[in-house]
Amino acid sequence: MNRLADLEARLREDLRWLELPAPSWVPPRFAAAERVLDVAVIGGGMAGLAAAAELRWLGIDNLRIFDRAPSGREGPWVSFARMETLRSPKQLTGPALRMPALTFRAWYEAQFGNPAWDALYKIPRTQWMDYLRWYREVLDLPVQNDTALTSLRPRDDGLLELDLHDLSKADAQRTVLARHVVLATGRDGLGGPSVPVIANTVARRYWAHSAEAIDFAALAGKRVGVVGAGASAFDNAATALEAGAAGVDLFIRRDDIPRVNKLTGIGSPGLVHGFADLDDASRWRFLHYAQTEQTPPPRDSVLRVSRHANARFHVGSPVAALEELDGALAVTTPKGRYVVDFLIFATGFHSDIATRTEFAPFAGFVRRWKDRYRADPSLPSHELAESPDLGDAFAFQEREPGTCAALTQIHCFNHAASLSHGKLSGDIPAISEGAQRLARGIASRLFDADRERHYEALVAFDKAELQGDEWTDADASSGTARAHLQAEHAADNPAENTAENTD
Template sequence: MSGRKRKESASVRENVLDVAVIGGGFAGIGAAIRLKQRGIDDFAIFERGTAIGGTWRDNTYPGAACDIPSRLYSYSFAPNPDWSHTYSGSNEILGYIESMAAEFGLHPHFRFGSDVTGIAFDEAAGIWDITIEGRAGTVRARTVVLASGPLANASLPPIRGIDTYTGHKIHSARWDHDYDFTGKRVAVVGTGASAVQIIPELVDRAASVKVFQRTPGWVLPRVNRRTNPLTKQLYRRVPAAESLARRAWFYEHESVALGVVWNTPLTRVVEMVGKAQLHRQVKDPWLRRQLTPDFRAGCKRLLMTDDYYPALQRDNCKLITWPIARISEDGIRTAEGVEHRADCIVFATGFDVSKTGTPIPIAGRDGRVLAEEWARGAYAYKSVAVSGYPNLFFTFGPNSGPGHNSALVYMEAQIDYLVRAIETILDRDLRMLDVRRDRQDRYNAAIQRKLTATTWNSGCRSWYLTEDGFNATMYPGFATQYVGQLRALDLDDYHVVPSGASTTRPRIAAVS
């Protein structure tokens, strides 16, 4: 609030929240912290679970960890000098999230068990009506931060026969810690980022592990060193030293963009590192061939691990590259007719990322429905706002995915931008702050034009793309460019409507 008193608005008199934050993970907590730091306290965090943490609360599978250095996978405004390793495990990351909530006094703002099932904009009042499962009526808020994240929902894949399987099924994002793998025959479907962390752990426990691979990925080394106690002490006493270390990690990762975002000579260097790792760790030529990608490095997510290749070569582990035809009562049947019996199938098949449609129903001005507008691919202005949906802001929205740097760098920039926008709405008592359609269209045309030159659009299939090849996920540039475009809130990019203004205006055309 910068020392000034915010004038009382209609929302105070009508018992309407200033801000509703949907989601209690990294993004929701980051937004809540920045709101409090700007003197905005009238907000609630609606979390469908019974505890905070989001993705890191839900992903507790064996070996779960981040593949971005901890010093960089944290907020600059909430540094943690006590990270135990270069790359921290899920428990430590969740502990960091919980410590932020406690340090900044966020617990009173949480509404646990609040599964938001839809939001609709009341244009006459400039208010969002929020529907919560099992609750009569709606919660009303002047502004909404949709912080549910892209990795919030997970389900079993639509493989034929999956409902007929009589063994135990586990999804990596919904791990069953009560199941004992000792002496069991285990099948793992998937070889992505979660799978390469899970498989080494299962090989240590199970009698046998069969890994079903559709496409091999580029695997790069991950050197995970324990943090020296003297380093922790230095960072506690001299915060500037930790800030400098974080900056060094940031620029090191920025340089990686030249090899993985675009197809350049440095892309060959990345591939050489991956092939060297493969040759060093896998001695069998046929297995090496099965594990060699046929696409450019960066086209799919890079896999950071030193344990995956050795695990595949253990006596009790076998790589299966035949396509899965169906799941039978007793296991998995592959295309050549072999049935692989399994006591348990682990589906490390990722998340239901919303590249089309929306995670919840969202109704905006003039009866617009965002899921219909996003049916062919999601889009937004600077990933944060969508024309026709005033006072609504996204974290980790369309085209804000990094292929080379920390997601939290991007998220922090989004949070600071949307908090400035919310502060403007409240301080000026605006009814609507609605991004202009022409600015949004111009921005997204430029994004899609730049994406054509990236490795993500170079021909491989990945979760970054829709079925027809539209990239609604990734940002085609450096993190410094993305952060730079969000440093200032330019009101010329928006329709600014004061609370007392007439509702008469031209209708907004929906996207066809």
């Protein structure tokens, strides 16, 4: 008995009953005799897959997903994510798009049974990746792996030009055209890893950002430092300890580790659907407070570190200075001086689009929140100020109207969209709602852009539903009766008859 095959059959039946995907309806567009993609999705992780699935269900099937990772390694789950389990509760439906048979729970129970689901504490990180691989396969989503976007250029004709590099081949470059581009580029979104300036005062071999590839086996027997107090700080510290590090010092800027996940306390469909409709000041105030309070690391992640006797926590210890010292690093904080062999900065990400070379052709035209909103001076945030000011469907907007019209066909479906749309474009809890908002907006824009062609199709449509033999005209059933009635009418209205004769 193959319960996973049964689940897949059920999913196909559910889609058939809902008439999904809808028939393809977007008129084809050509340039230089080549078909233009209706949508190109950059990023084949959870967000990109959910977006592509919803677009296809809406009848937009001329699309392609491009991801720089090898097949099955998209997103952070088996690259730089180093937690043992997801922090999200196991019952969240994630990218299932309201399809019960597409949930992680359905996939898990089909393979391991209901008792195993009941016994499951949280979802193992690598198993979540297995689920996403299945998600891609069962929906037959068109992902092209080992493909990096090197440049995205808006054209004067309203199309978008993408330069792509095939990473599996030397010097393999090609260009494709698309009407819309979705940047499903994850947590680093439009920017990249955020590292304090002080890191650049020492040689690069002594440190790494937590989102980079790190050879933890090489840290066995070494003294390791970790900067930060978020989930990734503890995940990297634990990984180093489990790899045999001689000791790990965690340098935490705050006087205490954050303990309350504030946004979880107001999580609801109201937040999901209502955040984008709040006024500017309210949106800024909500996210500024959440950002200031900071999301705590999961309890399990902290315990994973603290169970090691050679783990040392240093609160109230921002890094004030770094110094190379006899092949190691001296780390100075307000509380002391510590020597480590390697330092990991678990200091998050920034969303500064100006730092990404592939976005350079249009980055200067993008309107950011700092261009349209002046926050209360008591609520400063460089990160929020640099966030793109997005319109409907997560679309970029022009800083100066008329300077780059095609900019509104590029959709920022990643973490950088949080201030404009809320947490809909990267985190597991509301990714389906985000994908549906995105796909519906793109569908609306594609229809509007081709309105004349759709009107022509409306006028030209001539498939008759009636054949003409379904009914008869009672007045036409007797010519004699009609003539008699006309004669009676003329007799009763002599003046009308005289006027007709005069004419």
